[in-house]
Amino acid sequence: MKTTKLVMLVMTIAVALFILIPNLSWAADDGATLYKAKCAMCHGPDAAGKPAMKAPSLISDEAKKASDADLTKAVTEKAKHPPAVKSLTPDQVKAVVTYVRSLQK
Ligand code: HEC
Numbered sequence: 001m002k003t004t005k006l007v008m009l010v011m012t013i014a015v016a017l018f019i020l021i022p023n024l025s026w027a028a029d030d031g032a033t034l035y036k037a038k039c040a041m042c043h044g045p046d047a048a049g050k051p052a053m054k055a056p057s058l059i060s061d062e063a064k065k066a067s068d069a070d071l072t073k074a075v076t077e078k079a080k081h082p083p084a085v086k087s088l089t090p091d092q093v094k095a096v097v098t099y100v101r102s103l104q105k
Contacts, residue, residue, distance in 0.1 A: 031099030034092055038085055047103045054080070059104045071097045 036045070042055035049057035057063060063071070075093050076086055088096065 030092065031095035031097075031102075034088070034096045035099050038088065039096065047100055058100050063100075064104050068097055068101075071100065 035047075039047075039058075042050060042053040043058050044050050044055070047058040049055050049060075058071075066074075072093050075081065075088065075096065078085075
């Protein structure tokens with residue numbers, strides 16, 4: 001009886017990992033995809049900013065110093081941001097901020 005329970009537990013963990021791991025890597029891809037779709041036209045593909053769009057660099061020393069909370073707030077609250085940007089879900093904003101951080105390195 002005890003062994004059966006243990007086997008069930010191991011199986012449950014294995015299944016949970018199978019479901020979780022692809023989701024984690026999707027989240028990373030999502031950030032890049034989202035950035036290209038929703039941010040690159042203004043902030044540039046490398047996030048260096050576009051003077052023509054009056055969009056600041058997101059890889060400046062200033063942006064590097066900003067906290068994740070500051071960046072998150074900027075994405076959802078900047079008056080210059082279009083509805084498509086402001087309406088990103090918290091998960092999507094998180095993914096895009098993580099992607100911007102990876103560009104800052
Ligand atoms: C329509 C063009 C446009 C799009 C699309 C856009 N931005 Fe912006 N963004 C701006 C402009 C313009 C500012 C400066 C606004 C201001 O200072 O009031 C800005 C400011 C910011 C800031 C604050 C930077 C700072 O130094 O104050 C961050 C962070 C940011 N954007 C991130 C993003 C991200 C991430 C996306 C995609 C999800 C995005 N933006 C999409 C135009 C855009």
